[in-house]
Amino acid sequence: MGGQAGLDLGTGIWPYVFLLGIGFLATEPWRYLGVFLARRVDIESEILKWVRAVSTALVAGLVARMLLFPAGALAEVPLLLRLSAFAIGALGFFLFRQTMIIGVALGAGAIFLGQYIQ
Amino acid sequence: MTGGPDNLSAPAWARGAGWGQAFFQGVKRLPSTPVLVVICTFIGFGALARETGLTLGQAAFLNFIMFALPNQVVLVDQIAHGATLATAFFAVLLAGVRLLPLTVSLMPLLNAERASLKWRLPLMAHFIAITVWVESMRRLPQIPSNLRVPYFFGFGLALMAATLLGTVLGYSLSANVPTSLAAVLLFLTPIYFFLSLIIVVQTHMDKAAIILGLILGPIFFFLMPGFDLLLAGLVGGTLAYGGARWAGKRD
Numbered sequence: 001m002g003g004q005a006g007l008d009l010g011t012g013i014w015p016y017v018f019l020l021g022i023g024f025l026a027t028e029p030w031r032y033l034g035v036f037l038a039r040r041v042d043i044e045s046e047i048l049k050w051v052r053a054v055s056t057a058l059v060a061g062l063v064a065r066m067l068l069f070p071a072g073a074l075a076e077v078p079l080l081l082r083l084s085a086f087a088i089g090a091l092g093f094f095l096f097r098q099t100m101i102i103g104v105a106l107g108a109g110a111i112f113l114g115q116y117i118q
Numbered sequence: 119m120t121g122g123p124d125n126l127s128a129p130a131w132a133r134g135a136g137w138g139q140a141f142f143q144g145v146k147r148l149p150s151t152p153v154l155v156v157i158c159t160f161i162g163f164g165a166l167a168r169e170t171g172l173t174l175g176q177a178a179f180l181n182f183i184m185f186a187l188p189n190q191v192v193l194v195d196q197i198a199h200g201a202t203l204a205t206a207f208f209a210v211l212l213a214g215v216r217l218l219p220l221t222v223s224l225m226p227l228l229n230a231e232r233a234s235l236k237w238r239l240p241l242m243a244h245f246i247a248i249t250v251w252v253e254s255m256r257r258l259p260q261i262p263s264n265l266r267v268p269y270f271f272g273f274g275l276a277l278m279a280a281t282l283l284g285t286v287l288g289y290s291l292s293a294n295v296p297t298s299l300a301a302v303l304l305f306l307t308p309i310y311f312f313l314s315l316i317i318v319v320q321t322h323m324d325k326a327a328i329i330l331g332l333i334l335g336p337i338f339f340f341l342m343p344g345f346d347l348l349l350a351g352l353v354g355g356t357l358a359y360g361g362a363r364w365a366g367k368r369d
Contacts, residue, residue, distance in 0.1 A: 015176055016179060019176060024184065026207050027189045030217040034243065038226060052323075053354075056324055057330050057358060058351025058355070060327065060330070060354070062188070062191065062347055072304060073165075074300075074305055076301065086308070093313050098313075111302055115298045
Protein backbone atom coordinates (compact mmCIF):
# COMPACT_ATOMS: atom_id res chain seq x y z
CA MET A 1 0.00 0.00 0.00
CA GLY A 2 0.94 3.61 -0.16
CA GLY A 3 2.16 3.14 -3.70
CA GLN A 4 0.94 6.50 -4.96
CA ALA A 5 3.55 8.54 -6.77
CA GLY A 6 5.74 10.66 -4.54
CA LEU A 7 5.62 14.43 -4.67
CA ASP A 8 7.64 15.68 -7.62
CA LEU A 9 9.99 18.38 -6.38
CA GLY A 10 11.54 19.15 -9.73
CA THR A 11 15.26 19.59 -10.36
CA GLY A 12 18.07 22.05 -9.80
CA ILE A 13 17.22 24.83 -7.37
CA TRP A 14 13.48 23.94 -7.23
CA PRO A 15 13.67 21.13 -4.66
CA TYR A 16 15.42 23.53 -2.31
CA VAL A 17 12.80 26.21 -2.90
CA PHE A 18 10.01 23.73 -2.11
CA LEU A 19 11.79 22.34 0.94
CA LEU A 20 12.33 25.87 2.23
CA GLY A 21 8.73 26.79 1.44
CA ILE A 22 7.25 23.80 3.23
CA GLY A 23 9.86 22.90 5.81
CA PHE A 24 10.96 26.29 7.04
CA LEU A 25 7.71 28.20 6.60
CA ALA A 26 5.63 25.54 8.35
CA THR A 27 8.07 25.14 11.24
CA GLU A 28 9.68 28.47 12.07
CA PRO A 29 6.49 30.52 12.66
CA TRP A 30 5.75 28.45 15.78
CA ARG A 31 9.10 29.45 17.21
CA TYR A 32 8.55 33.14 16.35
CA LEU A 33 5.04 33.01 17.75
CA GLY A 34 6.48 31.47 20.92
CA VAL A 35 8.94 34.36 21.23
CA PHE A 36 6.13 36.83 20.71
CA LEU A 37 3.77 35.13 23.14
CA ALA A 38 6.33 34.46 25.85
CA ARG A 39 4.88 35.90 29.07
CA ARG A 40 1.73 36.96 27.25
CA VAL A 41 0.00 33.62 27.21
CA ASP A 42 -0.95 30.99 29.73
CA ILE A 43 0.70 27.73 28.68
CA GLU A 44 -2.24 25.85 30.13
CA SER A 45 -4.79 27.74 28.06
CA GLU A 46 -7.46 25.67 26.32
CA ILE A 47 -6.32 26.41 22.79
CA LEU A 48 -2.78 25.31 23.58
CA LYS A 49 -4.10 22.12 25.17
CA TRP A 50 -5.98 21.35 21.99
CA VAL A 51 -3.00 22.02 19.72
CA ARG A 52 -0.87 19.81 21.94
CA ALA A 53 -3.38 16.99 21.57
CA VAL A 54 -3.53 17.43 17.78
CA SER A 55 0.24 17.48 17.47
CA THR A 56 0.62 14.44 19.75
CA ALA A 57 -1.97 12.44 17.79
CA LEU A 58 -0.30 13.39 14.51
CA VAL A 59 3.11 12.16 15.64
CA ALA A 60 1.54 8.98 17.11
CA GLY A 61 -0.19 8.40 13.76
CA LEU A 62 3.18 8.79 12.07
CA VAL A 63 4.71 6.22 14.44
CA ALA A 64 2.03 3.64 13.61
CA ARG A 65 2.34 4.35 9.89
CA MET A 66 6.14 4.04 9.88
CA LEU A 67 5.86 0.76 11.72
CA LEU A 68 2.98 -0.81 9.75
CA PHE A 69 3.82 0.57 6.30
CA PRO A 70 7.55 1.27 6.48
CA ALA A 71 9.94 2.52 3.81
CA GLY A 72 12.77 0.68 2.11
CA ALA A 73 14.77 -1.88 4.04
CA LEU A 74 12.40 -1.94 7.01
CA ALA A 75 9.59 -3.13 4.72
CA GLU A 76 11.54 -6.35 4.17
CA VAL A 77 11.37 -7.16 7.88
CA PRO A 78 8.22 -9.20 8.66
CA LEU A 79 5.43 -7.26 10.37
CA LEU A 80 5.47 -9.59 13.38
CA LEU A 81 9.17 -8.92 14.00
CA ARG A 82 8.67 -5.15 13.65
CA LEU A 83 5.88 -5.19 16.20
CA SER A 84 7.75 -7.54 18.57
CA ALA A 85 10.91 -5.42 18.50
CA PHE A 86 8.78 -2.33 19.14
CA ALA A 87 7.11 -4.05 22.11
CA ILE A 88 10.47 -5.21 23.50
CA GLY A 89 11.84 -1.67 23.29
CA ALA A 90 8.76 -0.21 24.97
CA LEU A 91 8.84 -2.86 27.69
CA GLY A 92 12.53 -2.24 28.44
CA PHE A 93 11.82 1.51 28.51
CA PHE A 94 9.13 1.05 31.18
CA LEU A 95 11.06 -1.55 33.21
CA PHE A 96 14.08 0.76 33.45
CA ARG A 97 12.17 3.79 34.71
CA GLN A 98 11.54 5.34 31.30
CA THR A 99 15.18 5.38 30.20
CA MET A 100 15.20 6.39 26.55
CA ILE A 101 18.51 4.83 25.55
CA ILE A 102 17.54 1.44 26.97
CA GLY A 103 14.24 1.40 25.10
CA VAL A 104 15.81 2.45 21.80
CA ALA A 105 18.80 0.09 22.18
CA LEU A 106 16.66 -2.93 23.11
CA GLY A 107 14.24 -2.30 20.24
CA ALA A 108 17.06 -1.80 17.74
CA GLY A 109 18.93 -4.86 19.04
CA ALA A 110 15.78 -6.98 18.83
CA ILE A 111 15.00 -6.02 15.26
CA PHE A 112 18.61 -6.59 14.21
CA LEU A 113 19.02 -10.02 15.85
CA GLY A 114 15.47 -11.07 14.94
CA GLN A 115 16.36 -10.92 11.27
CA TYR A 116 19.03 -13.60 11.76
CA ILE A 117 17.01 -15.87 14.03
CA GLN A 118 14.27 -16.67 11.54
CA MET B 119 11.98 37.44 36.92
CA THR B 120 14.95 36.01 35.07
CA GLY B 121 14.48 32.46 36.22
CA GLY B 122 16.10 32.68 39.64
CA PRO B 123 18.71 34.83 41.31
CA ASP B 124 22.14 34.95 39.74
CA ASN B 125 25.20 33.24 41.17
CA LEU B 126 23.24 31.44 43.86
CA SER B 127 24.58 28.07 42.78
CA ALA B 128 26.48 29.15 39.70
CA PRO B 129 28.96 26.64 38.30
CA ALA B 130 32.64 27.34 39.07
CA TRP B 131 33.50 28.24 35.46
CA ALA B 132 30.97 31.08 35.48
CA ARG B 133 33.03 33.25 37.86
CA GLY B 134 34.43 36.09 35.80
CA ALA B 135 33.68 34.21 32.59
CA GLY B 136 33.08 36.05 29.30
CA TRP B 137 30.93 35.22 26.28
CA GLY B 138 33.61 32.98 24.75
CA GLN B 139 33.95 30.82 27.84
CA ALA B 140 30.19 30.50 28.26
CA PHE B 141 29.84 29.51 24.58
CA PHE B 142 32.55 26.88 25.00
CA GLN B 143 30.87 25.50 28.13
CA GLY B 144 27.70 25.08 26.10
CA VAL B 145 29.62 23.17 23.43
CA LYS B 146 31.19 21.00 26.13
CA ARG B 147 27.76 19.88 27.34
CA LEU B 148 27.24 18.00 24.10
CA PRO B 149 28.64 14.54 24.95
CA SER B 150 25.78 12.99 26.95
CA THR B 151 23.42 10.05 26.70
CA PRO B 152 20.37 11.98 25.46
CA VAL B 153 22.47 13.57 22.72
CA LEU B 154 23.79 10.15 21.72
CA VAL B 155 20.22 8.93 21.29
CA VAL B 156 19.33 12.03 19.28
CA ILE B 157 22.28 11.51 16.94
CA CYS B 158 21.15 7.91 16.40
CA THR B 159 17.71 9.12 15.40
CA PHE B 160 19.19 11.63 12.96
CA ILE B 161 21.11 8.71 11.49
CA GLY B 162 17.65 7.21 11.04
CA PHE B 163 16.48 10.45 9.38
CA GLY B 164 19.42 10.35 6.95
CA ALA B 165 18.55 6.76 6.03
CA LEU B 166 14.87 7.66 5.56
CA ALA B 167 15.72 10.68 3.40
CA ARG B 168 17.75 8.45 1.09
CA GLU B 169 14.94 5.88 0.84
CA THR B 170 12.59 8.72 -0.13
CA GLY B 171 14.83 9.81 -2.96
CA LEU B 172 16.16 13.08 -1.55
CA THR B 173 19.77 13.95 -2.31
CA LEU B 174 22.28 14.18 0.53
CA GLY B 175 22.37 17.95 0.04
CA GLN B 176 18.59 18.21 0.33
CA ALA B 177 18.55 16.07 3.48
CA ALA B 178 21.24 18.18 5.14
CA PHE B 179 19.49 21.37 3.97
CA LEU B 180 16.23 20.24 5.60
CA ASN B 181 18.08 19.41 8.79
CA PHE B 182 19.64 22.88 8.80
CA ILE B 183 16.53 24.95 8.05
CA MET B 184 14.11 22.94 10.22
CA PHE B 185 16.11 21.52 13.15
CA ALA B 186 13.05 19.71 14.49
CA LEU B 187 13.13 15.99 13.83
CA PRO B 188 9.40 15.17 13.92
CA ASN B 189 8.73 17.94 11.38
CA GLN B 190 11.56 16.73 9.17
CA VAL B 191 10.26 13.17 9.22
CA VAL B 192 6.69 14.31 8.55
CA LEU B 193 7.90 16.34 5.57
CA VAL B 194 10.00 13.51 4.13
CA ASP B 195 7.11 11.13 4.72
CA GLN B 196 4.70 13.47 2.94
CA ILE B 197 7.08 13.80 0.01
CA ALA B 198 7.11 10.00 -0.22
CA HIS B 199 3.35 9.47 0.10
CA GLY B 200 1.68 12.86 -0.07
CA ALA B 201 -0.47 14.10 -2.88
CA THR B 202 0.05 17.85 -2.80
CA LEU B 203 2.31 20.58 -1.49
CA ALA B 204 -0.59 21.92 0.58
CA THR B 205 -1.17 18.71 2.54
CA ALA B 206 2.56 18.41 3.18
CA PHE B 207 2.65 22.01 4.39
CA PHE B 208 -0.28 21.58 6.77
CA ALA B 209 0.97 18.26 8.13
CA VAL B 210 4.32 19.85 8.97
CA LEU B 211 2.54 22.88 10.39
CA LEU B 212 0.45 20.74 12.74
CA ALA B 213 3.45 18.66 13.83
CA GLY B 214 5.34 21.88 14.57
CA VAL B 215 2.87 23.19 17.13
CA ARG B 216 4.95 21.30 19.68
CA LEU B 217 7.61 24.00 19.34
CA LEU B 218 5.31 26.77 20.56
CA PRO B 219 5.05 25.86 24.27
CA LEU B 220 8.77 25.02 24.30
CA THR B 221 9.63 28.52 23.07
CA VAL B 222 7.12 30.25 25.34
CA SER B 223 8.59 28.59 28.43
CA LEU B 224 12.25 28.96 27.46
CA MET B 225 12.33 32.61 26.37
CA PRO B 226 12.00 34.14 29.85
CA LEU B 227 15.08 32.19 30.96
CA LEU B 228 17.06 33.78 28.15
CA ASN B 229 16.03 37.28 29.27
CA ALA B 230 14.46 37.69 25.91
CA GLU B 231 12.74 40.94 26.79
CA ARG B 232 16.02 42.86 26.81
CA ALA B 233 16.17 45.30 23.91
CA SER B 234 19.81 44.46 23.18
CA LEU B 235 18.79 40.91 22.36
CA LYS B 236 16.09 41.78 19.85
CA TRP B 237 18.06 41.18 16.68
CA ARG B 238 19.18 37.81 17.96
CA LEU B 239 15.70 36.54 18.80
CA PRO B 240 14.87 34.82 15.49
CA LEU B 241 18.32 33.23 15.48
CA MET B 242 17.92 32.02 19.07
CA ALA B 243 14.44 30.72 18.37
CA HIS B 244 15.72 28.60 15.50
CA PHE B 245 17.69 26.42 17.92
CA ILE B 246 14.71 25.64 20.10
CA ALA B 247 13.82 21.97 19.81
CA ILE B 248 13.15 19.37 22.43
CA THR B 249 16.75 18.37 23.29
CA VAL B 250 17.95 21.96 23.54
CA TRP B 251 14.88 22.79 25.60
CA VAL B 252 15.47 20.00 28.13
CA GLU B 253 19.14 20.90 28.49
CA SER B 254 18.40 24.63 28.78
CA MET B 255 15.59 24.28 31.29
CA ARG B 256 17.89 22.17 33.43
CA ARG B 257 21.12 24.24 33.23
CA LEU B 258 20.22 27.86 32.47
CA PRO B 259 18.71 28.74 35.86
CA GLN B 260 22.09 28.14 37.54
CA ILE B 261 24.02 30.20 34.98
CA PRO B 262 24.36 33.97 35.50
CA SER B 263 21.86 35.68 33.20
CA ASN B 264 24.48 37.55 31.15
CA LEU B 265 26.12 34.24 30.16
CA ARG B 266 22.99 32.29 29.28
CA VAL B 267 22.70 33.39 25.65
CA PRO B 268 26.26 32.37 24.65
CA TYR B 269 25.87 29.10 26.57
CA PHE B 270 22.61 28.44 24.74
CA PHE B 271 24.20 29.19 21.35
CA GLY B 272 27.18 26.96 22.19
CA PHE B 273 25.00 23.98 22.96
CA GLY B 274 22.56 24.67 20.11
CA LEU B 275 25.25 25.04 17.47
CA ALA B 276 27.13 21.97 18.70
CA LEU B 277 23.92 19.93 18.59
CA MET B 278 23.11 21.25 15.12
CA ALA B 279 26.56 20.13 13.94
CA ALA B 280 26.11 16.72 15.58
CA THR B 281 22.69 16.18 13.98
CA LEU B 282 24.05 17.20 10.57
CA LEU B 283 26.79 14.64 11.06
CA GLY B 284 24.15 12.05 12.00
CA THR B 285 22.11 12.85 8.87
CA VAL B 286 25.14 12.57 6.59
CA LEU B 287 26.24 9.37 8.34
CA GLY B 288 22.79 7.77 8.09
CA TYR B 289 22.44 8.78 4.45
CA SER B 290 25.77 7.28 3.44
CA LEU B 291 25.52 4.27 5.75
CA SER B 292 22.11 3.16 4.51
CA ALA B 293 23.55 2.93 1.00
CA ASN B 294 26.47 0.81 2.11
CA VAL B 295 25.39 -1.40 5.00
CA PRO B 296 23.58 -4.74 4.65
CA THR B 297 19.76 -4.59 4.51
CA SER B 298 19.47 -5.98 8.03
CA LEU B 299 21.33 -2.96 9.41
CA ALA B 300 19.58 -0.45 7.13
CA ALA B 301 16.29 -1.77 8.58
CA VAL B 302 17.56 -1.00 12.08
CA LEU B 303 18.38 2.59 11.05
CA LEU B 304 14.83 3.07 9.74
CA PHE B 305 13.40 1.52 12.90
CA LEU B 306 15.09 4.11 15.14
CA THR B 307 12.71 6.93 14.24
CA PRO B 308 9.35 5.34 15.13
CA ILE B 309 10.58 3.86 18.40
CA TYR B 310 12.29 7.08 19.44
CA PHE B 311 9.22 9.18 18.62
CA PHE B 312 6.96 6.81 20.48
CA LEU B 313 9.10 6.82 23.63
CA SER B 314 9.46 10.64 23.41
CA LEU B 315 5.68 10.96 23.35
CA ILE B 316 5.40 8.71 26.39
CA ILE B 317 8.10 10.56 28.33
CA VAL B 318 6.27 13.91 28.13
CA VAL B 319 2.81 12.53 29.01
CA GLN B 320 1.28 14.77 31.68
CA THR B 321 -2.43 14.15 31.47
CA HIS B 322 -5.02 11.60 30.37
CA MET B 323 -5.55 13.77 27.32
CA ASP B 324 -1.96 13.15 26.22
CA LYS B 325 -2.40 9.40 26.65
CA ALA B 326 -5.68 9.42 24.74
CA ALA B 327 -4.09 11.46 21.92
CA ILE B 328 -1.25 8.92 21.61
CA ILE B 329 -3.59 5.93 21.50
CA LEU B 330 -6.04 7.57 19.08
CA GLY B 331 -3.21 8.67 16.81
CA LEU B 332 -1.74 5.16 16.74
CA ILE B 333 -5.12 3.72 15.74
CA LEU B 334 -6.29 6.44 13.36
CA GLY B 335 -2.98 6.89 11.50
CA PRO B 336 -3.13 3.52 9.70
CA ILE B 337 -6.94 3.70 9.24
CA PHE B 338 -6.76 7.09 7.48
CA PHE B 339 -3.81 5.81 5.49
CA PHE B 340 -6.20 3.31 3.89
CA LEU B 341 -9.15 5.68 3.64
CA MET B 342 -7.46 8.89 2.48
CA PRO B 343 -3.75 8.46 1.79
CA GLY B 344 -2.02 11.80 1.59
CA PHE B 345 -4.35 13.32 4.18
CA ASP B 346 -3.78 10.57 6.73
CA LEU B 347 -1.42 12.41 9.08
CA LEU B 348 -3.51 15.58 9.01
CA LEU B 349 -6.68 13.65 9.78
CA ALA B 350 -5.09 11.44 12.44
CA GLY B 351 -3.87 14.62 14.14
CA LEU B 352 -7.05 16.68 13.82
CA VAL B 353 -9.56 13.90 14.53
CA GLY B 354 -7.49 12.05 17.15
CA GLY B 355 -6.35 15.23 18.87
CA THR B 356 -9.80 16.81 18.93
CA LEU B 357 -11.37 13.60 20.30
CA ALA B 358 -8.69 13.38 22.99
CA TYR B 359 -9.15 17.05 23.91
CA GLY B 360 -12.96 16.82 23.87
CA GLY B 361 -12.94 13.60 25.86
CA ALA B 362 -10.65 15.08 28.51
CA ARG B 363 -12.86 18.18 28.82
CA TRP B 364 -15.99 16.08 29.06
CA ALA B 365 -14.44 13.82 31.70
CA GLY B 366 -13.19 16.88 33.58
CA LYS B 367 -16.64 18.51 33.61
CA ARG B 368 -18.25 15.39 35.00
CA ASP B 369 -15.99 15.24 38.06
